[in-house]
Amino acid sequence: MLKPILRPGKEESMSNLKHFTNGIIKENPTFVLVLGTCPVLAITTTGFNGFGMGMATAMVLVLSNIFISILKNYIPDKVRIAVFITIIATCVSVVELVMKAFTPDLYKALGIFIPLIVVNCLVLGRAEAFAQKKGVFASALDGLGMGIGFTISLTLISIVREILGNGSFFTIPIIPAGAHPMLLFILPPGAFLTFGLLFAVMNALKRKFKI
Amino acid sequence: MDYIKIIILAIIVNNIILSQFLGICSFLGVTGKVSTAIGMGAAVTFVISMGNAITHLIQTYILIPYHIEFLQTITFIFVVAFLVQIVEIIVKKSVPTLYQALGIYLPLITTNCATLAVALLAVQNHYNLVQSVVYAIAIGIGYTLAMVLMAGIREQMEINGYPKGMRGFPMTLVIGSLLAMAFMGFSGLVK
Amino acid sequence: MNSIILYAVLAMCAIGIVAAIILYIVAQKFKVIEDPRIDEVVEILPGAHCGGCGFPGCRSLAETIVKRGSLENLNCPVGGKKVMGEIAAVLGLVAEEKEPMIAVVRCSGSKSNAPVKVQYEGASSCSFLNQLNAGESGCPFGCLGQGDCVTVCKFDAISIDPVSGLPVVDNDKCVACGACVKACPRQIIEIRYKGKKDRRIYVSCVNKEKGAIARKNCSVACIGCGKCVKVCPSEAITLENNLAYIDFEKCKLCRKCVKECPTGAITELNFPVSKEMTKVTSEIEA
Amino acid sequence: MTVSGSPHIYGDQTVKKIMWGVVIATLPAMLVSVWYFGIGAITTTAVAVLTCVIAEYLMRRYLLNEEHPDVSDGSAIITGMLLSFNVPSSLPWWQTMLGSIFAIGVAKISFGGLGRNLFNPALVGRVFLLISFPVNMTTWPVPLSNRWVLVDALTGPTPLGQLKEGLANGETIAALKVHLPSYQDMFMGQIGGSLGEVSAIAILIGGLYMLYRGIISWHIPVAYLTTVAVFSGILYLINPAHYIDPLFHLLAGGLMLGAFFMATDMVTSPMSHKGMLVFGLGCGLLTVMIRNWGAYPEGVSFAILIMNAFVPLINKGFKPKRFGEVTNG
Amino acid sequence: MKTFKLGGIHPEENKISAQQPIEIVPIPQTVYIPVSQHLGAPAKPIVEKGDLVKTGQLIAKGDGFISANVHSSVSGKVVKVDEVVDYSGYRRQSIIIESDGDEWVETIDRTPDLKRECALEPKAIVDKINEMGIVGMGGATFPSHVKLSVPQGKKAEYLIINGVECEPYLTSDYRLMLERGREIMVGITILMKGLKVDKAMVGIENNKPDAVRLMKDLSSEFKGITVHALRVKYPQGAEKQLIKALVNREVPSGKLPIEVGCVVQNVGTAFAVYEAVQKNKPLFERIVTVSGKTVKKPSNLLARVGTSINDLIVVAGGLPEDTGKVISGGPMMGRALSNTGAPITKGTSGILVMSEKESKRKKTMNCIRCGRCLNVCAMGLEPFLLANLSENQSWEEAEAEHILDCMECGSCQYTCPSGRPLLDYIRVGKNKVAQIIRTRKN
C-alpha cells in the first residue's frame, strides 16, 4: 500500500491556536460537520444537560486523541480502527464511571447517550483525521477545540429549547408565573425544529459573513 | 400480548428516530432516495437483530457472571463492528452479486448509534433473548419506516424545489420535526 | 477486587485476539485497491462537481489523474492553474500551462439593437423558444434571452442584463466550465482566452444570413463584408457563411478590426476607453 | 403580437377562485360557531386570519425575498380560518397568534410557500398548540353560554373527551350514553368542541358546495368517512360495551371538518384518484385507532398529518393508469 | 355513446363558423410554396428560376420513403427558389411562383361529377396517392402513402376515419362532410381498398348532429362503412383516443396504431384521396377555417397552398384592431404565428385570430399539486412531474416517466389552475429525451 503523502498544505502550517479554534467555528462538529447529531437532539432539554453532554464528549475526545497520538506508531494499519475503537470505548467507560460516581444526577439525565459517545462519528473521525497523524499536544488541543465547539452548540440549542419550552434558563425560571411556555420545544419535534432553524440561521450568517 | 406491546411501542410510539433520537445521522444523511432508505433500513434491521442476540448472550453468560458489566460498552461495540464485518464476508462469499447489490450499506451501520443503543436498551429493559430479538426487529422496522417516509418526502422536495436558505440539513430537520409532531399522535397507544 | 481486573483483562485479551484474526482475514479477502493519493487529490480539488473537466465529478478527475500519472489534457477549470499546480506538486508531476479562459457571449442583439417584434409568453426556456419560434427579435441565430445559460451556471457567473436582455458574464466568477456553452441552443457562447487584463476582442454575432437579411433584424449584425479580414495583421480572422470569426489563439488584441467594422459587430472588452468605442461595447458594459 | 406555445386557451379555474371558494364554503360553519360561541368565535377567527395573512406577507417578503408578495390568493386566509376552526373559542388570543405564526412559518414558508408544503399548515398549527398548551387547548366553552360577555365562559367536555374519560374510569358505553349529547345536538352542533367542528350540518353544506364547484373531488371525504364508519362499526360489533357505534364517531369531534376541509387540501394530499382513496383509507384507520386506543381523545389532526407524510410515497406508488400500458391480448 | 375513458377536458366549443358554406379564395398574385409541408424529409425542388408551371404540376419531388411530392397551386412563372421566412420566423426553402392565371394540368378531371368506381389495384392506389402528394389533413401532415403501406407482419383490420374535429373553433372537416360527404365516402372505399380492409369506421363528435346524420345516411350506400357518434370530449380526435373510443383497443405506449390493426385518416384526407385517385388531382388546395371572436366574418375557405395567411384574413373581414395573437390550427394545438405573411400549407386547417385580452396567458404560480393535470391527461401521464423533471433537466427520470408518450394535446396546461407552462416544459423534455435516445442508439 502506498504511503499517504504528506502535503505541505494548510494543516501542517497551522498554529496550535488554529488547531484549537478550528473545531469551534470553521469545523464546528454540529453545525458544519453535522456529526454526532443524536445527542444534539436528545438531551438538549436543559442548559445543564447540554453543557454536561458536551463536556463529557470533550473529555472523551481529549483523552482518546492523546492516547491515539501516543500509540500511533505501534498500530498496524489493518487493526487501526479496532484499536481506535478499543481506546475510545475505554475512555468512554472511564468517563461514564467517573460521572456515575461524582455527578450522578447528570449521569441519570444523559442516560444511554453517554455510552453512545463511542459511536459518535466525531470521536472516531478526529482520531482518523487528526490524532493519527499529529503530535500529542496538537491532538489534545484539537480534541479540546472540537469538544468545546460541540459543547457550545449543544448548550446553545439547550438554552433555546429550555427558554422556549420550559420558560427557564439553566433551570432558573425566567417567565412570570401564569405564562405558559411552549411545551413543544422540549418535546421531540422541538428538538428537530430548534436544530433545524438554528442551522438555517447559522447558514445565513455564514453566507453573510463569508465564513 | 407482551410481544405485541413491545412491537407497537418500538415501531411507532417510541419510534427510534422520531422519539428516541437514535440513528439521526443516517436519518439526515442517507434519506435522499427511497431505495437507499429501504436498503439501509433492511441492513440495520438485520444487524441489530443479530447483534441483540449476541450481546444478550454475552451479557448473561459472560459479563454478569464475572461481574465485569463495566466492559459492556466495549464488548457491545466490538460485537456490532465485527458482526458487520462478518456479515459482509458471509454475504460476499455466498452470493457475490448479492453483496454487490447492497454491500454499501453495511459499513455505514457501525457508526450508527442506533445499533449500539438497541443492544444497550434491550439489556436495560431486562428483556429475555426472544424479547430482545423481537424488540430489535421492531426497532428496525420503525427505523425503516421513518427513513422511508423521510426519503419519500425529500425526493418530492427535490422535484418541487424549496427555499435556498433551507437547503440540506435545515429542511431535513424541519421535516423531521413535523414528522415527530405527527407521530406524537401515537402516544399512549400502548400503556 | 483484583479478580475483576483479571477477568476484564482476560476478556479483552480474548476479544483483541479474535478481533485481530477476523480483521486479518477480512484484510486478506478484500485487498484495498484505493490509491491514497486519490484522496489527496480530491482534497485539493475545489469540490464543485461541475463536470467542467469532462468527468462526472471531482473524484472522477482525481482518479483519472492518479491513474494516468500525468496531467496532460486534464484540467480543472474551477481551480485553474493554482490547483493544478498543487496537484502537480503532490504527485510530483508537471502541470500543463493553461491560458485562463472565460465564457463569451457572441450576440449583441440587445433590445435596442434588435428590437422586439413579437412578444414571447411562456416558460423561461431558450430551448423551448428556439423550438417554437425564431425569437422575439426575429433573428433566427441570436440570443433568445430566456436564460438557459444562467440556470445551468453553478457559479452564478452569468446573468441576464435587464436593460439589454442579453447575458453578461462576470469576469471574476466565471471558471470556464462550459456548462453554458452546452446549454445554449444557439451555440452563442464560446469559451475563449480570458486575455491579458481581461481584454478580449471577438465578433459578437453568429448570424449566418446574408448581410442585408441579417441587418433587417439587428443593427449590429455581422454582414460578412470581410473588411476586418483584410485589416487583420495576424491572420486571425476568417469569413465563412457570411460570418467573420476571430481565432483567439491568433488574435494579438491590436484592435484594428474593431474600427473597421461598419456595423460594430466586433466587440472589444476592458480596453481603455477610446473615442471610437462602439455603442455595443458600452451597452454590454452597462 | 404575442407568440407562445399551445394551448392558447385556458380553463376558468384559478388558484384564487379555488381558494376563495373554500373561504365561502367555510362560512356556514363560521356562522354556526358565532351563534354557539359568540364573541369568542369572532375574535379567535379574526386573530387567526389576520395573523396568518400578515405573517405570510412578511415572511414571503423578508424570508423568501419576494418583491411583491401577493397574499390575495386566499390560501393564508383558509389556513387562518381552519386553524381557528380547530381551537376552542376560549383560547387566549396570543396563543392563537403563536399557532398561526407557527403554521405559516414552519409548515408553509420554510418549505417555500403555497404549493410546496407537505404538511397541512392549519393542522400543524393546531397540533403545535395542542402539544404546547394542552390546558387551554382542552378547555371547551359550553355552547350558548356567556356568548356576548367577556368573562370566562362555562366549560364542559367534548363528546369524545367524555367518552374517553368515562371508558378510562371503567364505565360502559351504555352507562355513558346517558350523559352523552344526542345525535341531533351533535348534528346541529350544540356540543362542546373546537369552534368550527361542532356542527356536522354546517360543514356538510360547505363540503357539498365545494364538491359542486369542483374544488374538491369526492374521493377523499368518501373514503375517509366510509373507513371510519366501517372500522368503528366492526369494533362496535365485536364489543358494543367498549366501543361506541359508528354514527357517534362520524358526528363527533373534527371528523367532518377534517374529511371535507383538511384532508382535501390538494397541496398535502395525493394527486391521483387512486391515491386519494388510499389516503382517505389511511386517515380513517388512524383516526379510529387513535380515538380508541391512543392518549388523545381525538385523532383526526394526527391522522391527517401522519398521512400527509405518506403522500409522497402514495404518489409514487399509485400513479394513474397509463394509456397503452397494457398491451392488448 | 362511445368515448375514450381516461382523462379529457371540455373546452368551450366556439364553432362560430359552422354555418358558413365553403367559399373559394381568389388566386393570389404570388404564392410561396414551401418544399416541406409534411412530416419527414423535405421534397427536392425540380424547377428552377424562370420555369413556367401549370396548376397541379409537380414542382418538388419527395425525397425518400417518408416524404411527399409538392405540386404547384397556380400556373405561372417560377420567380425564385429560395429561403423564405415562415410563420415562426425561421427561413425555409420555398418555391416562389408568380401567377398568370389558372391553367391546370390537362390530366386533371375538373368536372364536378361523382366518380364512384375505382378499378385500380391496391398497389396502384397507394402509388397514386404518393404521386399526388397526399398527406394527412388532420394536422400532422404525415404522408398518407406511408400509412397505407402496412409493414410486413402487421395486418390492418380497421380503417378509422377521423371526423371528430375536437378542437374548438375549427369547422373545416365539418363543412367538408356536409358539402362533400359522398366524395368522402368514395375516398374511404378507395382507402379501404388500398389498405385491403373491409371495415371502416367514421367517428364524429355529437356536437355535429347534422353531419352525423348525413354521413350515417350516406354510409348505407357503401359497404363496410359505419358511422359513429361520439360523446364530446377533447382530445377525442387524437388517433389513439379515437381508436380507444371506436374499437376499444389501446395502442401500446410507443407503438403505432397498426399495432392494434388500425389505420387512422382524417376526413379531409379521404376527400383528397378521392380527388387524387378518381380525378387525378394533386393536393394543392385545402379548406381552411378562419375564425375568432373578433373576426368580422368567420368563414370556411377553400384556398390554394401558398396563399399568404394575410390574404385569407382579408377575405374573412380583415385583421381586427386589437389582435393579440394569430394561430395556425386550433387553439389547443395550433402554433402562434410571428409572421402572418407566411403561406398556408397542406396542413393548415384553420387560422384563429385572438384579441389581446384572450391571448394573455394565466399568471403563473407555484404548482399546488391539485392533480387536475394528471386527471385530465388522456395518456395517463403526470404532467406536473414531467414538466418539473424537464425544468430540472432530469432527462433520464423524465424518460422513465414516459415523457415521450405525451401527445402534446395541451389538456394539462389548459386545466392547470396555477397557469403553469406545463406543455412548454414537456416539449423541451420530449425533445431532449428523444435526442438522448437517438444518440444512445448510435
Next chain:
Amino acid sequence: MESTLKNMILSLSLISMAMAAGLGYVYVLTKGPIEEADKAKEVSAVTEVLPHFDNDPIKQKKEIEGLTFYPATNGGQLVGCAVKTYTTKGFSGRFDLMVGFKPDGTIHKVVVLEQKETPGLGAKMNDPKFRDQFMGKNLATYKLKVKKDGGDVDAISAATISSRAFCDGIQKAYDLYMKNFVKSNSMASVKADSTAGKGGKHE
C-alpha cells in the same frame, strides 16, 4: 507498522489488555464513590420525607413485596417510616416515589425519585404545588383520588394520568405500611383496604 498477523494480534491484544487493566482500575476506584452516591441519594430522600430522626434507616431497611421500607426512630421512639414505592400506571410507564409516613399513617411528605413523564406535563408532579398537597393528609379520611374521579386530589392540569398514577403509588405504600407496621390500628387499615379494592376495580 507492518500488518502481519503476529503484529496485529500482538498490538491489538496488548492494547486491549492495557485498556482493560486501566478501565478495571478506574472501576475499582470509582466503585466506592458510586455506591456512596447511590446511598447519598437514598439518604437524602429518606431524610427529606421524614420528621427528625436519629437512627440509620438505611441500615434497617426492609423489602416487602417490591417496596422498600425505612423505619425511622428518634431516641428509640418510632417517628415514622419512609417507603420507596412505585407505580406502573404513569403516562410513560413506571415511576418511583418516596413517601414518608408518620406512625399513624399520616403522610409527612412525598418526593419523586425517578420519573420519565412528559416534561411540562406529568413531570410537574415534582412541583411543590402538586406534591405538597399530600402533606399531613391521612388516607383514612382523605380520598386519595383526583377530583375528576370524585376524590380530593387536585390533579396536574392536562396530566390526569400522571396524577392518578401518583395516587396509585402512594396508595400502594400506604396499604403495605398499614398492613405491616401499624397492626394496632386495624380500623384504618380496613378502611384503606376497601378503598384500594374499589380503586383496583376501576383501573
Next chain:
Amino acid sequence: MDEVSHMGVVEKVEGDKATVRITSFSACSACKSKEFCTMSEMKEKFVEVQLKENQEVKDGDNVNVVIAQKQGDMAVILAYAIPIIIFIGLLIGATALHTSELMAGIIALAGIGAYFLILRLFKNKIEGKFMFYIK
C-alpha cells in the same frame, strides 16, 4: 422499469463481461461524514457487468451501471429479510422447546449460517438474477 444506478469506471474488459469500479455510491456521496467514515476499509466496490451485444467499453470509461429496482428489492429480501425470519423462527422454536437461552441463541445463529451456506449452493442460480448492466 425503475432502476438503481451507480457511476463507475471500467476497470477491465473480458469477453462480454466488464469489471466496473463503482466510485461513489449515492448513499455515501450524500453523506457529509464520508470523510470520516473509515469504518469500512472497502469503500470501493467492484461489480461484474454483463455487456449487451455490440456494447463497446474500454478501460477507464466512465459508465453508468444499473440494476433493476426489482432486483435490488429482491437482493434486500434474500440477504436480510429471509434470514431474519429464519432467525426469529428458530429462536422462538428453540425457546418453545425449553432449551436454554444460550442454546437457543446458538441454534438460531447457526441457522443463519446454514441459510447462507444454502444460498451459496444456489449461487449460480441466483447469480443469474442479479445482473448489472451498463447504460
